[in-house]
Amino acid sequence: MSLLTVGSVAFDALETPFGKTDKIIGGxxxxxxxxxxxxxxxxxxVAVVGDDFPQSMIDTLVSHGVNVDGLQIRQGEKTFFWSGKYHNDMNSRDTVEVQLNVMENFDPIIPDQYQNCQYLMLGNTAPAIQHQVLKRLTNRPKLVVLDTMNLWIEIANADLKSLLKDVxxxxxxxxxxxxxTGDxxxxxxxxxxxxxxxxxxIIKKGEHGALLFHEDRxxxxxxxxLEEVFDPTGAGDTFAGGFIGHLAKTDDLSFDNLKRAIIYGSAMASFCVEKFGAERILNLTQDEIQARVDQFVRLSAFSVEM
Incomplete structure (x- = not known):
């Protein structure tokens, strides 16, 4: 089934205990x-970049089957940029620099060919922008998944709570x-x-896994x-992509399949942290992904004898 993702395509500059990068693809x-x-x-x-964003990076997305008809390229403007430095525990980081650039006035334009998408992933952006996407879709998708962060909970709480009614x-x-929630x-x-x-x-708990709450289950x-976490940047978004990607592929929203989607998302995130940025998830094979999922299955499998 068709999937539409709306969010940021950006530059990142990263520093971890394992090294540092100049500008690399992120978002x-x-x-x-x-x-x-x-x-x-x-x-x-659907995203926006400036005219400083290299065609080679767009080609990388296209080579992975991503339809970029909804990628706006703003002439005379710069792409969103984030720079961060991770602490030794890799669970905390400091933001060194943020340049909103084109994201400051992002107006998500939905191409006509995207209108009948069955699955919608609203990547982390301002709740008002995410809500605008829903309002611009002619037909409501079968499943709407929303990602958010502490910044929007703090500065756009009313917008976020209004949006939550529709996801x-x-x-x-x-x-x-x-x-x-305050709880x-x-x-x-x-x-x-x-x-x-x-x-x-879905509540992510980093190195402690994730919790899925659905109805009363x-x-x-x-x-x-993992022996080493090289760079956790993008792991949560990679998790979300694996999660909704599996659901769009199977078109099954049962609780059992939601559980499988959580595991596929977790498997994809575990690859992401093994190298800087998106490097590790650029050249995976289906055999590698299935082998990693099998590791998750073995990790939590047990039998009970009465």
Whole structure:
């Protein structure tokens, strides 16, 4: 089934205990679409870049089957840029520099050929922009997945809560779930979020896995223990891409398949952290992905003898 992703395509400059980069391709929509490309053949993108964004990077997206008809290129303007430095524990980071550039006035234009998308991934941008996308779609998608962050919970809370009424799945981390609800207990926080609109809530817990809340059921997905985490940038977006990519491929929204989608998303995220930026997820094979999923299965499989 067709997938539409709306979000940022950007430049990142990264520094971790393992080294540093100059400007490399980044942005939420970049990671989401690259990750989803391993699952669904109809992978549409709406984003904006400046005329400083290299054609070679656009070609990289196209080579992965991403339809870039919805990628605006603003002449005379610069692409969104983020620079960050990670601490030794790799769980915390400092933002060194942010240049909003074209994202400051991003107006998401939906091409006609995207209008009948069945699956919509609203990558992390301002809630007002995300809501605009929904309003501009002629037909409501079968599934709308929303990613957000602590910044929008803090400065655009009313816009975010209005948007939540119109989405099916909310993806956020544990700190953000607590911030949004004011409740430290994640089970209660998820229930509060579901009361705001989303039928399904996914709470990411970094190196401790992810929690899926759907109706009255909960699924806890493990994180794969890795010897080294090289660069966690984009891991959450890569997770989201694997998650919605699997759902778009299978067109099955049952609880059991949501659980499988969580595992596929987690597998994709585990690849992402192994190298800088999106480098690791550019050249995966289906055999590699399935082998990584099998690792997740073995990690949590057990039997009970009575």
């Amino acid at each position: 939420a929509a970049t990671y989401i679409t690259l990750s989803a490309s391993y699952f669904t053949p109809t992978n549409n993108l 099916d799945v909310l993806v956020l981390n544990d700190e953000e779930a607590r911030q949004l 430290y207990a994640l089970v209660r926080a998820a229930a509060s979020i579901r009361a705001m609109g989303p039928k399904t809530v 909960i699924f806890a997905a493990p994180a794969l223990p």
